[in-house]
Amino acid sequence: MSKALHQLKKHIDVSNPKTWVVIAAGVAGIVILVETRRRKRRATLLTREGLGAFVERFELLPFPQPPPPASRLLLSGFKFAVTDIFDVKGYVTGFGSTSWKRTHEEATKTAVAVTALLKNGATCVGKTVLDELSFGITGENMDFGSPTNPVLPSHIPGGSSSGSAVAVASQLVDFAIGTDTIGGVRVPASFCGILGYRPSHGTVSTIGVLPSSQSLDTVGWFARDPSILHRVGHILLQINPVEPRRVRNLMIADDLFQLSKVPKQKTVHVVNKVAENLSGFIPTVADPPLKLNSKKAVFSEFHDRAFTLLSIASMSGCCQVTVPLGKHEDFPISVSFIAFHGADKFLLDTVLDMYPSLQEQASITSNSLPLPDTNGDMDASELLKEKGNAAFKGRQWNKAVNYYTEAIKLNETNATYYCNRAAAYLELGCFQQAAEDCSKAILLDKKNVKAYLRRGTARESLLCYKEAAQDFKHALVLEPQNKVANLAEKRLRKLMS
Structure with missing residues (x-):
């Protein structure tokens, strides 16, 4: 027996039952402390590995390939994850x-x-995290840790099938499957910037899937590549792999875009560019992803607005696909296409057919000149004016003139449209047209300083120095501190002296 134990025996009455109660309580406390630390370390490890997407990793090998000359299996070489x-x-x-x-x-x-x-x-290759008991659309989980949104790490990944979406978005797997009851696939697909598919209710077997609400439950899937989304759909829906059918007609639920905080120019505008004869579609969700650990008060409105859009497919049993369209103010954005119950092949074919053009137009919209956040509240003439302004900033003078001209056709009483077109004409060297537009603008708005300045510039270029000087003087009457008008007036005075 060690010296420490000898010393302990001298000071402790081991025959007293209370002594053993104290010792037992101390040991229990140590065990609890050790277990708590172990769980924290495990949670940290899960978060670090694969952005916390997986609950557990394993490998289930595919069935053997058929012998030649049979073709390879449709999903050969692809890795996938399943929601837990x-x-x-x-x-x-x-x-x-x-x-x-x-x-x-x-x-x-x-x-x-x-x-x-x-x-x-x-x-x-493994099972992924979901909202506890699949109840929620945020993707947060207190037991296993919330998966990290690879597109926006400080914000929620969306749920319920959050881990599957994160695994696909972070390129850990080629595709993943989850469940969509009230948005469990569509929401995380939107928030993580990937494709997400909710099939028609009852078309994919739910045998071996824990139920959340059997009248609404569907087995959905995620992918980054539309061709993989298409292949997985053909397997799960048991569709014969025939030539994809091209889209014939789509309807846009334009009123639902009023709920979205994303400008319509980055959603409706993009799809319309791909298919000019379209008349509508819907946003996937109304709001961008919330920040992690947001206050509970925020969630009520977030859920109400989200379910307004998500309930359409859930309650009708229709199929719906979420398609990413880049970002707006660093938040991922998407649109959704919905087809009637049983039209899954049509919808999958449509996405496969349109996806490259959608991404091209989304890229052009994101990288081109900024458009205003009108959200549909701006009338057609104002929208054309803003497009003209965007073209002007991009030094696309002819395009700017065309936009301003179209705006004027819709509203001939707006002085700004004439004045802006005059600015584009000046850049093109069309000084006579610029002067005429400025004169029209001044007739409509006697205090339009820019119109006087631009007409003065046009007249100076046409060598009409006296008239130009008068325009700059008018501008100075309206704005005595205007430096451009002051310098121009002095310059013309010297030329005429």
Whole structure:
């Protein structure tokens, strides 16, 4: 016995029962402290590895390839993840809850949807995080840690199938499957900037999937590449792989875009550019992703606005696809296409057909001149004026003239339209047209300083120095401190002296 224990025996009455109660309490406290630290370390590890997307990693190899001359399986070489709501033989389905996982047995069979993907050549690499009991659209989870949104790390990834979306967006897998009851696939797809598909209700087997609300539950999937989204859809929906059918007609729910905080120019404008004969579609969600750990008061309005849009497909049983369209003010944005129940092949074919053009137009819109955040509140003539302003800033003078001309056709009583077109004419060297536009602007607005300045510049270029000097003097009457008018008036005075 060590000296420490000898000393301890001298000071402790081991025959006293209270002594053992104190010792037991101390040991229990140490055990609890050690276990708490272990769980924290585990949670940290999960967060660091794969952005916290996975609950657990494993590998389920695909079924063997058929012998030649048969073609390779449709999903050969692709890796996928499954939300921890799907049964996988030999693993406990956690349902986003450590309590649930601790009190349930390992699955004896693998979910039908997972088996179908394995049969077609894909490799499953693990289970991913979801909202606890699949109840929520934020993607946050207290037990397993919230997956990190790779597009916007300080904001929520969206849920319920948050881990699957993050795994795809961070390129850890080629595609992933999750469930969409009230937006569980569509919301995280939108917030993580990837494709997300909710099929028609009842078209993909939910055998081996823990139910949230059987009348609304669907098995959905995520992908970065539309061709992979298309392939997975053909497997899960059991569609024959025939030539994709081109889109014939789409309808836009224009009123729903009034709910979105993203400018219509970055959504409606982009799709209309791809298919000029379209008349509408819907935003996926109304708001950008909330910041992590936002105050609870914020969530009520966020949910109400989100469910206004998400409930359309959920309640009708229709199929819906979320398509990313770049960013607005650093937030990922998307639009959704909805088709009637059973039109899944049509919708998948449409996305495959339109996706490259949509991304091209989204890129052009993002990289080109900024358009105002009108959200549909601006009339057509004002929108044309703003497009003209954007073209002017980009030194596209002829295009600016065309936009201003169209605006004038719609509203001939707006002095600003004439004045702005005059500025573009000046850049093109069309001084007579510029002077005429300024004269019209002044007739409509006697205090339009810019019109006097621009007409003065045009007249000076036409060698009409006296008339030009008068214009600059008028500008100085309206704005005595105007430096441009002051310098021009002095310059013309010297020329005429």
